[in-house]
Amino acid sequence: MNKKIALTGIKPTGSLHIGNYFGAIKPALALTANYETRYFIADYHALNTMKDPAELSVSIREVAAGWLAAGLDPDKVIFYRQSSIPEVFELTTMLMAFTSKGLMNRAHAYKAIVQENNEKQNDPDAGVNMGLFTYPVLMAADIIIFDSDVVPVGKDQVQHIEMAQDIAQSINANYKQEVLRVPQPAVQENSAVVPGLDGRKMSKSYGNTIPLFAPEKNLRKLIMRIVTNSQAMEEPKDPETSQIFLLYKLFALPEEQAALAARYRAGGMGWGEAKEELFRVVNRELSPLRERFQAITADPAGLDRILAAGAEKARPIAAATLRRFRKAAGI
Numbered sequence: 001m002n003k004k005i006a007l008t009g010i011k012p013t014g015s016l017h018i019g020n021y022f023g024a025i026k027p028a029l030a031l032t033a034n035y036e037t038r039y040f041i042a043d044y045h046a047l048n049t050m051k052d053p054a055e056l057s058v059s060i061r062e063v064a065a066g067w068l069a070a071g072l073d074p075d076k077v078i079f080y081r082q083s084s085i086p087e088v089f090e091l092t093t094m095l096m097a098f099t100s101k102g103l104m105n106r107a108h109a110y111k112a113i114v115q116e117n118n119e120k121q122n123d124p125d126a127g128v129n130m131g132l133f134t135y136p137v138l139m140a141a142d143i144i145i146f147d148s149d150v151v152p153v154g155k156d157q158v159q160h161i162e163m164a165q166d167i168a169q170s171i172n173a174n175y176k177q178e179v180l181r182v183p184q185p186a187v188q189e190n191s192a193v194v195p196g197l198d199g200r201k202m203s204k205s206y207g208n209t210i211p212l213f214a215p216e217k218n219l220r221k222l223i224m225r226i227v228t229n230s231q232a233m234e235e236p237k238d239p240e241t242s243q244i245f246l247l248y249k250l251f252a253l254p255e256e257q258a259a260l261a262a263r264y265r266a267g268g269m270g271w272g273e274a275k276e277e278l279f280r281v282v283n284r285e286l287s288p289l290r291e292r293f294q295a296i297t298a299d300p301a302g303l304d305r306i307l308a309a310g311a312e313k314a315r316p317i318a319a320a321t322l323r324r325f326r327k328a329a330g331i
Protein backbone atom coordinates (compact mmCIF):
# COMPACT_ATOMS: atom_id res chain seq x y z
CA MET A 1 0.00 0.00 0.00
CA ASN A 2 1.25 3.48 -0.82
CA LYS A 3 2.16 5.58 2.19
CA LYS A 4 0.24 8.79 2.76
CA ILE A 5 2.01 12.08 2.22
CA ALA A 6 2.80 14.56 5.00
CA LEU A 7 4.05 18.05 4.21
CA THR A 8 4.88 21.16 6.20
CA GLY A 9 6.85 24.37 5.82
CA ILE A 10 8.42 26.92 8.12
CA LYS A 11 8.82 30.59 7.27
CA PRO A 12 12.40 31.79 7.76
CA THR A 13 11.52 34.98 9.60
CA GLY A 14 13.97 34.73 12.50
CA SER A 15 15.51 32.22 14.86
CA LEU A 16 13.64 29.00 15.57
CA HIS A 17 12.18 28.68 19.06
CA ILE A 18 10.80 25.85 21.15
CA GLY A 19 7.24 26.69 20.00
CA ASN A 20 8.31 25.89 16.44
CA TYR A 21 10.11 22.79 17.68
CA PHE A 22 7.17 21.25 19.55
CA GLY A 23 4.41 22.72 17.38
CA ALA A 24 5.93 22.00 13.99
CA ILE A 25 9.33 20.29 13.74
CA LYS A 26 9.07 17.46 16.25
CA PRO A 27 5.59 16.25 15.26
CA ALA A 28 6.60 16.51 11.61
CA LEU A 29 9.71 14.40 12.18
CA ALA A 30 7.68 11.82 14.11
CA LEU A 31 5.57 11.30 10.99
CA THR A 32 8.57 10.20 8.90
CA ALA A 33 8.13 6.65 10.21
CA ASN A 34 4.71 6.17 8.64
CA TYR A 35 4.40 8.79 5.90
CA GLU A 36 6.20 9.93 2.83
CA THR A 37 7.36 13.34 3.98
CA ARG A 38 8.06 16.64 2.24
CA TYR A 39 9.35 19.48 4.41
CA PHE A 40 10.47 22.88 3.22
CA ILE A 41 11.66 26.41 3.98
CA ALA A 42 8.90 28.87 3.01
CA ASP A 43 11.23 31.65 1.87
CA TYR A 44 8.82 33.48 -0.45
CA HIS A 45 6.36 33.60 2.44
CA ALA A 46 9.04 35.30 4.52
CA LEU A 47 9.63 37.92 1.82
CA ASN A 48 6.25 39.48 2.66
CA THR A 49 7.71 40.80 5.89
CA MET A 50 11.50 40.48 5.57
CA LYS A 51 12.94 43.12 3.27
CA ASP A 52 16.55 43.02 4.51
CA PRO A 53 18.50 40.62 2.25
CA ALA A 54 21.20 39.77 4.79
CA GLU A 55 18.66 38.99 7.48
CA LEU A 56 16.55 36.88 5.16
CA SER A 57 19.43 34.80 3.84
CA VAL A 58 20.76 34.14 7.36
CA SER A 59 17.31 33.13 8.48
CA ILE A 60 16.83 30.74 5.54
CA ARG A 61 20.07 28.95 6.48
CA GLU A 62 19.17 28.91 10.16
CA VAL A 63 15.81 27.31 9.58
CA ALA A 64 17.29 24.77 7.15
CA ALA A 65 20.07 23.89 9.60
CA GLY A 66 17.48 23.76 12.37
CA TRP A 67 15.47 21.04 10.64
CA LEU A 68 18.62 18.98 10.11
CA ALA A 69 19.87 19.53 13.66
CA ALA A 70 16.49 18.39 14.99
CA GLY A 71 16.99 15.09 13.18
CA LEU A 72 15.63 15.44 9.64
CA ASP A 73 17.22 12.77 7.44
CA PRO A 74 17.46 14.12 3.87
CA ASP A 75 17.57 10.55 2.54
CA LYS A 76 14.10 9.92 3.97
CA VAL A 77 12.48 13.37 3.68
CA ILE A 78 12.23 15.46 0.52
CA PHE A 79 13.71 18.66 1.95
CA TYR A 80 13.87 21.84 -0.14
CA ARG A 81 13.43 25.59 -0.37
CA GLN A 82 10.06 26.82 -1.65
CA SER A 83 11.86 29.24 -3.98
CA SER A 84 13.57 26.32 -5.76
CA ILE A 85 10.22 24.98 -7.02
CA PRO A 86 8.90 27.46 -9.64
CA GLU A 87 5.92 25.16 -10.25
CA VAL A 88 4.53 26.31 -6.89
CA PHE A 89 4.15 29.83 -8.22
CA GLU A 90 2.50 28.67 -11.42
CA LEU A 91 0.01 26.67 -9.38
CA THR A 92 -0.60 29.72 -7.18
CA THR A 93 -1.77 31.64 -10.25
CA MET A 94 -4.12 28.83 -11.23
CA LEU A 95 -5.52 28.57 -7.67
CA MET A 96 -6.16 32.34 -7.66
CA ALA A 97 -8.79 31.80 -10.36
CA PHE A 98 -10.76 29.63 -7.92
CA THR A 99 -10.25 31.68 -4.77
CA SER A 100 -12.86 34.24 -3.88
CA LYS A 101 -11.63 37.53 -2.51
CA GLY A 102 -14.12 37.08 0.32
CA LEU A 103 -12.26 33.97 1.48
CA MET A 104 -9.06 36.01 1.79
CA ASN A 105 -10.92 38.79 3.62
CA ARG A 106 -11.76 36.22 6.30
CA ALA A 107 -8.15 35.13 6.96
CA HIS A 108 -7.27 35.68 10.64
CA ALA A 109 -3.87 37.26 9.94
CA TYR A 110 -5.29 39.80 7.48
CA LYS A 111 -8.33 40.52 9.64
CA ALA A 112 -6.12 41.20 12.66
CA ILE A 113 -4.15 43.85 10.75
CA VAL A 114 -7.30 45.52 9.42
CA GLN A 115 -8.77 45.58 12.91
CA GLU A 116 -5.62 47.13 14.32
CA ASN A 117 -5.65 49.75 11.55
CA ASN A 118 -9.29 50.54 12.28
CA GLU A 119 -8.57 50.92 15.99
CA LYS A 120 -5.76 53.33 15.20
CA GLN A 121 -7.99 55.08 12.64
CA ASN A 122 -5.49 54.29 9.88
CA ASP A 123 -6.46 53.28 6.37
CA PRO A 124 -7.80 49.71 6.84
CA ASP A 125 -5.23 48.28 4.42
CA ALA A 126 -2.23 50.23 5.71
CA GLY A 127 0.85 47.98 5.74
CA VAL A 128 -0.91 45.15 3.85
CA ASN A 129 0.94 44.04 0.73
CA MET A 130 -0.66 41.68 -1.77
CA GLY A 131 1.73 38.91 -0.71
CA LEU A 132 0.26 39.10 2.75
CA PHE A 133 -3.32 39.34 1.49
CA THR A 134 -2.93 36.32 -0.81
CA TYR A 135 -0.74 34.37 1.65
CA PRO A 136 -3.28 31.55 2.04
CA VAL A 137 -3.26 30.92 -1.74
CA LEU A 138 0.51 30.49 -1.88
CA MET A 139 0.27 28.24 1.17
CA ALA A 140 -2.48 26.20 -0.52
CA ALA A 141 -0.20 25.80 -3.56
CA ASP A 142 2.69 24.64 -1.31
CA ILE A 143 0.43 21.95 0.08
CA ILE A 144 -1.55 20.91 -2.98
CA ILE A 145 1.35 20.71 -5.42
CA PHE A 146 2.85 17.75 -3.53
CA ASP A 147 -0.43 15.81 -3.20
CA SER A 148 -0.29 16.22 0.59
CA ASP A 149 -2.66 14.16 2.69
CA VAL A 150 -1.75 15.66 6.07
CA VAL A 151 -0.16 18.91 7.14
CA PRO A 152 1.36 18.91 10.64
CA VAL A 153 1.11 22.46 12.08
CA GLY A 154 0.32 24.44 15.22
CA LYS A 155 -3.29 25.49 15.87
CA ASP A 156 -2.79 28.96 14.40
CA GLN A 157 -2.32 27.49 10.92
CA VAL A 158 -5.47 25.36 10.81
CA GLN A 159 -7.53 28.07 9.11
CA HIS A 160 -5.00 28.21 6.27
CA ILE A 161 -5.29 24.48 5.71
CA GLU A 162 -9.08 24.70 5.73
CA MET A 163 -8.75 27.35 3.02
CA ALA A 164 -6.54 24.99 0.99
CA GLN A 165 -9.31 22.38 1.38
CA ASP A 166 -11.94 24.86 0.18
CA ILE A 167 -9.88 25.82 -2.85
CA ALA A 168 -9.05 22.21 -3.83
CA GLN A 169 -12.66 21.13 -3.35
CA SER A 170 -14.05 23.89 -5.53
CA ILE A 171 -11.60 22.94 -8.29
CA ASN A 172 -12.53 19.26 -8.06
CA ALA A 173 -16.23 20.19 -8.07
CA ASN A 174 -15.77 22.40 -11.13
CA TYR A 175 -14.05 19.68 -13.18
CA LYS A 176 -16.15 16.84 -11.69
CA GLN A 177 -13.06 14.77 -10.94
CA GLU A 178 -10.36 14.57 -8.26
CA VAL A 179 -7.84 16.86 -9.92
CA LEU A 180 -6.22 17.89 -6.64
CA ARG A 181 -5.85 16.04 -3.36
CA VAL A 182 -7.67 17.62 -0.40
CA PRO A 183 -5.31 17.96 2.63
CA GLN A 184 -6.09 17.51 6.34
CA PRO A 185 -4.46 19.46 9.21
CA ALA A 186 -2.67 17.44 11.93
CA VAL A 187 -2.41 19.30 15.24
CA GLN A 188 -0.53 17.82 18.20
CA GLU A 189 -2.93 18.34 21.08
CA ASN A 190 -0.49 18.33 24.01
CA SER A 191 1.73 20.97 22.46
CA ALA A 192 -0.75 22.79 20.29
CA VAL A 193 0.18 26.10 21.88
CA VAL A 194 3.56 26.32 23.59
CA PRO A 195 3.47 29.20 26.10
CA GLY A 196 6.14 31.90 26.00
CA LEU A 197 8.13 33.54 28.80
CA ASP A 198 5.27 35.94 29.55
CA GLY A 199 2.51 33.30 29.44
CA ARG A 200 1.17 34.33 26.02
CA LYS A 201 1.69 32.03 23.02
CA MET A 202 5.40 31.76 22.31
CA SER A 203 6.01 33.80 19.16
CA LYS A 204 8.75 35.83 17.52
CA SER A 205 6.29 38.68 17.21
CA TYR A 206 5.82 38.85 21.00
CA GLY A 207 9.55 38.71 21.80
CA ASN A 208 8.81 36.03 24.42
CA THR A 209 10.65 33.07 22.93
CA ILE A 210 13.14 30.50 24.12
CA PRO A 211 15.33 30.15 21.00
CA LEU A 212 16.05 26.55 20.09
CA PHE A 213 19.78 27.06 19.73
CA ALA A 214 20.45 29.62 22.47
CA PRO A 215 23.84 29.12 24.14
CA GLU A 216 23.52 27.42 27.53
CA LYS A 217 24.11 30.63 29.49
CA ASN A 218 21.41 32.56 27.62
CA LEU A 219 19.04 29.64 27.92
CA ARG A 220 19.41 29.71 31.69
CA LYS A 221 18.92 33.48 31.83
CA LEU A 222 15.76 33.28 29.73
CA ILE A 223 14.27 30.53 31.87
CA MET A 224 14.98 32.55 35.01
CA ARG A 225 12.98 35.39 33.39
CA ILE A 226 9.74 33.39 33.14
CA VAL A 227 6.96 35.41 34.76
CA THR A 228 5.57 33.87 37.99
CA ASN A 229 3.07 34.98 40.62
CA SER A 230 3.99 36.18 44.10
CA GLN A 231 3.19 32.96 46.00
CA ALA A 232 5.66 32.43 48.84
CA MET A 233 8.05 29.51 48.91
CA GLU A 234 6.22 27.54 51.57
CA GLU A 235 2.79 27.74 49.86
CA PRO A 236 1.52 24.67 47.98
CA LYS A 237 1.30 25.43 44.25
CA ASP A 238 -0.90 24.21 41.44
CA PRO A 239 1.29 22.73 38.69
CA GLU A 240 -1.43 22.85 36.05
CA THR A 241 -1.68 26.66 36.12
CA SER A 242 2.09 27.23 36.16
CA GLN A 243 3.90 28.31 32.97
CA ILE A 244 7.03 26.65 34.27
CA PHE A 245 5.26 23.33 34.68
CA LEU A 246 3.56 23.56 31.26
CA LEU A 247 7.00 23.96 29.67
CA TYR A 248 8.47 21.26 31.93
CA LYS A 249 5.91 18.76 30.65
CA LEU A 250 7.22 19.19 27.11
CA PHE A 251 10.74 18.14 28.08
CA ALA A 252 10.44 15.82 31.08
CA LEU A 253 9.75 12.08 31.34
CA PRO A 254 6.37 11.08 32.85
CA GLU A 255 7.99 10.10 36.16
CA GLU A 256 9.85 13.42 36.32
CA GLN A 257 6.58 15.24 35.69
CA ALA A 258 4.85 13.35 38.49
CA ALA A 259 7.74 14.06 40.88
CA LEU A 260 7.80 17.80 40.17
CA ALA A 261 3.99 18.02 40.38
CA ALA A 262 4.18 16.43 43.83
CA ARG A 263 6.79 18.98 44.95
CA TYR A 264 4.54 21.80 43.71
CA ARG A 265 1.57 20.46 45.67
CA ALA A 266 3.57 19.79 48.85
CA GLY A 267 4.71 23.42 49.20
CA GLY A 268 8.20 24.41 50.30
CA MET A 269 9.49 24.81 46.76
CA GLY A 270 10.11 28.32 45.44
CA TRP A 271 9.78 29.39 41.80
CA GLY A 272 13.57 29.64 41.51
CA GLU A 273 13.92 25.94 42.21
CA ALA A 274 11.18 25.04 39.74
CA LYS A 275 13.01 27.08 37.10
CA GLU A 276 16.28 25.23 37.83
CA GLU A 277 14.46 21.93 37.28
CA LEU A 278 13.05 23.27 34.03
CA PHE A 279 16.46 24.46 32.85
CA ARG A 280 17.93 21.02 33.56
CA VAL A 281 15.49 19.14 31.31
CA VAL A 282 15.45 21.80 28.59
CA ASN A 283 19.22 21.84 28.37
CA ARG A 284 19.36 18.04 28.40
CA GLU A 285 17.20 17.91 25.27
CA LEU A 286 18.64 20.93 23.48
CA SER A 287 22.41 20.45 24.05
CA PRO A 288 22.87 17.78 21.36
CA LEU A 289 20.70 19.80 18.95
CA ARG A 290 22.80 22.89 19.54
CA GLU A 291 26.01 20.98 18.79
CA ARG A 292 24.64 19.54 15.56
CA PHE A 293 23.35 22.98 14.56
CA GLN A 294 26.82 24.48 14.97
CA ALA A 295 28.42 21.74 12.86
CA ILE A 296 25.85 22.18 10.06
CA THR A 297 26.09 25.97 9.93
CA ALA A 298 29.88 25.65 9.75
CA ASP A 299 29.46 23.97 6.33
CA PRO A 300 27.17 26.20 4.22
CA ALA A 301 28.16 24.48 0.95
CA GLY A 302 27.09 21.13 2.39
CA LEU A 303 23.75 22.61 3.40
CA ASP A 304 23.22 24.03 -0.10
CA ARG A 305 23.95 20.61 -1.61
CA ILE A 306 21.34 18.96 0.59
CA LEU A 307 18.70 21.53 -0.37
CA ALA A 308 19.55 21.34 -4.08
CA ALA A 309 19.25 17.54 -4.03
CA GLY A 310 15.85 17.91 -2.32
CA ALA A 311 14.61 20.34 -4.97
CA GLU A 312 15.69 17.92 -7.68
CA LYS A 313 13.53 15.19 -6.14
CA ALA A 314 10.61 17.56 -5.55
CA ARG A 315 10.28 19.24 -8.95
CA PRO A 316 9.08 16.24 -10.99
CA ILE A 317 6.29 15.64 -8.45
CA ALA A 318 5.26 19.29 -8.63
CA ALA A 319 5.36 19.24 -12.42
CA ALA A 320 3.06 16.20 -12.52
CA THR A 321 0.41 17.97 -10.41
CA LEU A 322 0.58 21.01 -12.66
CA ARG A 323 0.24 18.88 -15.79
CA ARG A 324 -2.84 17.18 -14.32
CA PHE A 325 -4.46 20.50 -13.45
CA ARG A 326 -3.61 22.19 -16.76
CA LYS A 327 -5.05 19.26 -18.66
CA ALA A 328 -8.27 19.33 -16.61
CA ALA A 329 -8.47 23.10 -17.13
CA GLY A 330 -8.02 22.88 -20.90
CA ILE A 331 -4.71 24.74 -20.96
Ligand code: ADP
Residues within 6 Å of the ligand: 010, 011, 013, 019, 020, 021, 022, 023, 024, 152, 153, 154, 155, 156, 157, 191, 192, 193, 194, 195, 201, 202, 203, 204, 205
Ligand atom coordinates in the same frame (compact mmCIF):
# COMPACT_ATOMS: atom_id res chain seq x y z
P1 ADP B 1 6.07 32.71 15.13
O1 ADP B 1 4.72 32.80 15.81
O2 ADP B 1 7.16 32.71 16.14
O3 ADP B 1 6.28 33.74 14.05
P2 ADP B 1 5.70 30.88 12.97
O4 ADP B 1 4.39 31.53 12.67
O5 ADP B 1 6.83 31.12 12.03
O6 ADP B 1 6.14 31.28 14.44
O7 ADP B 1 5.45 29.32 13.12
C1 ADP B 1 6.13 28.25 12.47
C2 ADP B 1 5.48 26.94 12.87
O8 ADP B 1 5.59 26.73 14.29
C3 ADP B 1 3.97 26.87 12.57
O9 ADP B 1 3.61 25.54 12.20
C4 ADP B 1 3.33 27.24 13.90
O10 ADP B 1 2.04 26.70 14.04
C5 ADP B 1 4.31 26.61 14.89
N1 ADP B 1 4.33 27.40 16.12
C6 ADP B 1 4.80 28.67 16.28
N2 ADP B 1 4.67 29.09 17.55
C7 ADP B 1 4.11 28.06 18.23
C8 ADP B 1 3.72 27.86 19.60
N3 ADP B 1 3.91 28.78 20.53
N4 ADP B 1 3.16 26.68 19.93
C9 ADP B 1 2.99 25.71 19.00
N5 ADP B 1 3.34 25.82 17.71
C10 ADP B 1 3.89 26.97 17.30
Ligand code: TRP
Residues within 6 Å of the ligand: 007, 008, 009, 010, 011, 042, 045, 138, 139, 142, 143, 151, 153, 157, 160
Ligand atom coordinates in the same frame (compact mmCIF):
# COMPACT_ATOMS: atom_id res chain seq x y z
N1 TRP C 1 2.16 29.65 7.06
C1 TRP C 1 3.05 28.78 7.79
C2 TRP C 1 3.49 29.52 9.06
O1 TRP C 1 3.40 30.70 9.16
C3 TRP C 1 4.24 28.39 6.99
C4 TRP C 1 3.85 27.65 5.75
C5 TRP C 1 3.95 28.10 4.47
C6 TRP C 1 3.30 26.34 5.70
N2 TRP C 1 3.49 27.16 3.62
C7 TRP C 1 3.09 26.07 4.30
C8 TRP C 1 2.97 25.38 6.65
C9 TRP C 1 2.53 24.87 3.89
C10 TRP C 1 2.41 24.18 6.21
C11 TRP C 1 2.20 23.92 4.84
O2 TRP C 1 3.94 28.89 9.96
